[in-house]
Amino acid sequence: MIPLIILLAFLLAGCEKLESVFIEEDLLQRPQAKRCMDCHADIYEEWKESRHYHAWTSEQFKIESENYSKLKCLPCHAPHQVDPDKKPVLRAEFKADGVSCVACHFKEETKSMHGPLKVWSPPHPSKKDLAYVRSNFCAGCHQETFKEWRRSGTIKTCQSCHMPDLGKKDLIQKFPYYLFHLSKPRSSHRFPSLKAKPEDLRFELKDNVLYITNYRIPHNLPTADQGDPRLYIIARVYYRNGKVRTVRKLLSAQSKQVLAFREPFPLKLPKGEIEEVRVRVLRKLAWKKEKDLIGEFRIPSPSHARGGQSTQGGGPQ
Ligand code: HEC
Ligand code: HEC
Ligand code: HEC
Ligand code: HEC
Numbered sequence: 001m002i003p004l005i006i007l008l009a010f011l012l013a014g015c016e017k018l019e020s021v022f023i024e025e026d027l028l029q030r031p032q033a034k035r036c037m038d039c040h041a042d043i044y045e046e047w048k049e050s051r052h053y054h055a056w057t058s059e060q061f062k063i064e065s066e067n068y069s070k071l072k073c074l075p076c077h078a079p080h081q082v083d084p085d086k087k088p089v090l091r092a093e094f095k096a097d098g099v100s101c102v103a104c105h106f107k108e109e110t111k112s113m114h115g116p117l118k119v120w121s122p123p124h125p126s127k128k129d130l131a132y133v134r135s136n137f138c139a140g141c142h143q144e145t146f147k148e149w150r151r152s153g154t155i156k157t158c159q160s161c162h163m164p165d166l167g168k169k170d171l172i173q174k175f176p177y178y179l180f181h182l183s184k185p186r187s188s189h190r191f192p193s194l195k196a197k198p199e200d201l202r203f204e205l206k207d208n209v210l211y212i213t214n215y216r217i218p219h220n221l222p223t224a225d226q227g228d229p230r231l232y233i234i235a236r237v238y239y240r241n242g243k244v245r246t247v248r249k250l251l252s253a254q255s256k257q258v259l260a261f262r263e264p265f266p267l268k269l270p271k272g273e274i275e276e277v278r279v280r281v282l283r284k285l286a287w288k289k290e291k292d293l294i295g296e297f298r299i300p301s302p303s304h305a306r307g308g309q310s311t312q313g314g315g316p317q
């Protein structure tokens, strides 16, 4: 049975006229995202967990766009077509799909699905398009983050971190179609927000100033165009004389106080001879109520460390 299907597939692959028999016309007429689920079930499930799916229906967006009456807010949250570097225009249909499959993949110019792969896709024409693996695909909407990213000079793309590689998997789950296709490289359509790791941050204490550096994330921390994600820094300062003081700092894109990539952020600490600073760093994403802990850090005073009173090491005094 299966070898017969494969033989049939080879015959059909060579025959363009027959191929057009398999076209499902409505796929080229900008259907709802759930239509893509008929075949791309796994990708659809991932995307439904992403913020792109929530972009239009988000409660916060509804409030801040004054119930969708602020027209300038709408295009990026329900785009018609995504092109690299271009701010999109507002879509007419199915706005509740937010940043949808069709918006990101269907091109009016070629009436086909563009994507990173070369595929044989009888139900709809497809076109390999390397724009999909470059950061400027995201730039028309994530405008500020893209500028920060470009300044960082990194070669890692947005996709390499926010659409992580899932290995080779089937693109389609529909029977019997998947029998005709080999598995292909897949990237996560959950578009995870990710979270900084403790080792992404570095600290240095000098003259009662604590310098905090975002060492490894190639855009601001936090980063945003419109949302209001936050970073909370809580430093407990232990002085030689036994006193303890707490310094709190709130960083946000809107206040323009952020940890830019590899630019030390100075946090001034109250006067006195410092023994140690213990820092907790938390973040809050724009769309979430809870904060998440990024890490807890202990930074000894450099003069203190030189003084040899450190509890570690225990060398001769
Ligand atoms: C058409 C505009 C548009 C394009 C193109 C776009 N995004 Fe988004 N993205 C949004 C919007 C709008 C949101 C916020 C949705 C919400 O939370 O309401 C968002 C949210 C996100 C988030 C979650 C951020 C958070 O606060 O948790 C990530 C991560 C993300 N996008 C990554 C990407 C990547 C990577 C690309 C390129 C492959 C991309 N986006 C392309 C509009 C876009
Ligand atoms: C140029 C594209 C663009 C435009 C225009 C735009 N947004 Fe967004 N919006 C984004 C992107 C991208 C995100 C995801 C993270 C970020 O950069 O803030 C986002 C995230 C958000 C969020 C946080 C996520 C959430 O659902 O809570 C809110 C709220 C929001 N936008 C409201 C607005 C409002 C209000 C306007 C109009 C004043 C607007 N946006 C216009 C691209 C845009
Ligand atoms: C009737 C089944 C079917 C439906 C429905 C369907 N597709 Fe596909 N699609 C395919 C097949 C088959 C392939 C090729 C699979 C392979 O090569 O493994 C494909 C491949 C793709 C690719 C990869 C293109 C590339 O060059 O990288 C994209 C993008 C895509 N489809 C988008 C969509 C979108 C968006 C929808 C909803 C509007 C959709 N598809 C609905 C069958 C379908
Ligand atoms: C924000 C834009 C965006 C949205 C929304 C989106 N995609 Fe994609 N898609 C991409 C990008 C970018 C890639 C290439 C990722 C890479 O190769 O690094 C991709 C890759 C693909 C591929 C090739 C296989 C893979 O996993 O890389 C298929 C098939 C596909 N998308 C289908 C869909 C379907 C179906 C939906 C809706 C359920 C969807 N996409 C929603 C941007 C998007």
Ligand code: HEC
Pocket: 135, 138, 142, 145, 146, 149, 156, 157, 158, 159, 160, 161, 162, 193, 194, 195, 196, 197, 216, 217, 218, 219, 220, 221, 222, 223, 224, 229, 283, 285, 294
């Ligand atoms: C080297 C990996 C990496 C690359 C490349 C990268 N990011 Fe991020 N990004 C992260 C991490 C880690 C976080 C989580 C930060 C945190 O703890 O909140 C993040 C967070 C975000 C957020 C959520 C807001 C926030 O401040 O937490 C958005 C939106 C975002 N990135 C968009 C992008 C876009 C757009 C690009 C490309 C221009 C990109 N990122 C490139 C790692 C990366």
